[in-house]
Amino acid sequence: MKLKAYCTILLALLVFTQCKKKKNEDTEFDKGPIMVNMADNYIIPGYADLKSKVISLETAWNDFLGDKTQAKLDVAKQAWVDANISFQHVKAFDFGPAMTANIAFTFGTFPTDTAHINSSISSGNSSDLALDASGLDALDYLFYKQDALIAFQSTSNACVYVSAVIAKMKTEITAVVAGWASYRSTFVNGTSNESTSPFALLVNNFCKDFELSKTTKLGFPIGNHTLGIQQPNYLEARRSGIGRILLTENLRASRCIYYGLNLSGSSNGQGFDDYLNALDKGTLSATIASRFDYMYSTPQSWTGTLEQLMTSSPGTLENFYDYQQGSVINMKTDMASAFGVLITYQDTDGD
Numbered sequence: 001m002k003l004k005a006y007c008t009i010l011l012a013l014l015v016f017t018q019c020k021k022k023k024n025e026d027t028e029f030d031k032g033p034i035m036v037n038m039a040d041n042y043i044i045p046g047y048a049d050l051k052s053k054v055i056s057l058e059t060a061w062n063d064f065l066g067d068k069t070q071a072k073l074d075v076a077k078q079a080w081v082d083a084n085i086s087f088q089h090v091k092a093f094d095f096g097p098a099m100t101a102n103i104a105f106t107f108g109t110f111p112t113d114t115a116h117i118n119s120s121i122s123s124g125n126s127s128d129l130a131l132d133a134s135g136l137d138a139l140d141y142l143f144y145k146q147d148a149l150i151a152f153q154s155t156s157n158a159c160v161y162v163s164a165v166i167a168k169m170k171t172e173i174t175a176v177v178a179g180w181a182s183y184r185s186t187f188v189n190g191t192s193n194e195s196t197s198p199f200a201l202l203v204n205n206f207c208k209d210f211e212l213s214k215t216t217k218l219g220f221p222i223g224n225h226t227l228g229i230q231q232p233n234y235l236e237a238r239r240s241g242i243g244r245i246l247l248t249e250n251l252r253a254s255r256c257i258y259y260g261l262n263l264s265g266s267s268n269g270q271g272f273d274d275y276l277n278a279l280d281k282g283t284l285s286a287t288i289a290s291r292f293d294y295m296y297s298t299p300q301s302w303t304g305t306l307e308q309l310m311t312s313s314p315g316t317l318e319n320f321y322d323y324q325q326g327s328v329i330n331m332k333t334d335m336a337s338a339f340g341v342l343i344t345y346q347d348t349d350g351d
Helices: 002-027 032-066 070-088 097-101 103-108 114-123 135-144 148-154 156-189 198-219 243-259 272-278 282-301 306-312 314-339
Strands: none
Touching: 032 070, 032 156, 032 198, 032 243, 032 272, 070 135, 070 148, 070 243, 097 103, 097 156, 103 135, 103 156, 114 135, 114 156, 135 148, 135 156, 148 156, 156 198, 198 243, 198 314, 243 272, 243 282, 243 306, 272 282, 272 314, 282 314, 306 314
């Protein structure tokens, strides 16, 4: 009887030990370093950079108002390009202070409503800055439309409108930068998989931004949602022609987030790829990495604007869109499932 009791106890201990070991294997990866790396080396510096770029835009614009020449307008245009590129690197973090300020929409809504802008300028009403009549794409229209310089020289209302758009962006990014000073602690400690946790929000917004970039920057313009009929009026920054650059920068941002790179891309910290490797998902990790490397490098090899490519080489854009679409399942389904994170947003593709 004593031997039987001893064996029973030993078996129970073995079972308990194995269960405890399995539990530790499931939870041994600490997601905290991913969150700290993301906050300190990418998100917070990214928002600080965007604020700096918006202030530079404001300075260049005010300089133009004091001397309305083409040279001064060109300086303001370049400041706008720099701010737009900077925005591509933080637009994926639409939670916390950014969601409160709603900068994903107020900075990045396109195409802009030119009729609304023209009506507001004509009536002298610069206080009605609708989402689709403000932000970066509104400035693309006002800075790059035909005879823009003459319009600014002859119509003070147009200048007032631009000043209002820039002031609104400055107010919002300033609030986001200030908000992250206190939100950082919540973010880096929010490593649970609950749907409202910062880690789950990070994974969801990473996937969502990739899909939005695919659909809005390329899918709609090339006619993917309109039976193959191209819609160039849906192109981002159509008048300046920098849509290909913005697409590339958006993909660079997604790639940085996946790898855990810092804002300049010069150092590699803990990222989603490390988490997948720790979960023994090395094949999936390598597949996503390879796809991001391809998607980041390919648009850089293209010649011309997206609108020019829609005419000269539409198949190139269609194939690239299909490749992006094929990458969605790797992140949205396979990666999110491996992380135990529930995808809570709905896309516009119905997939």
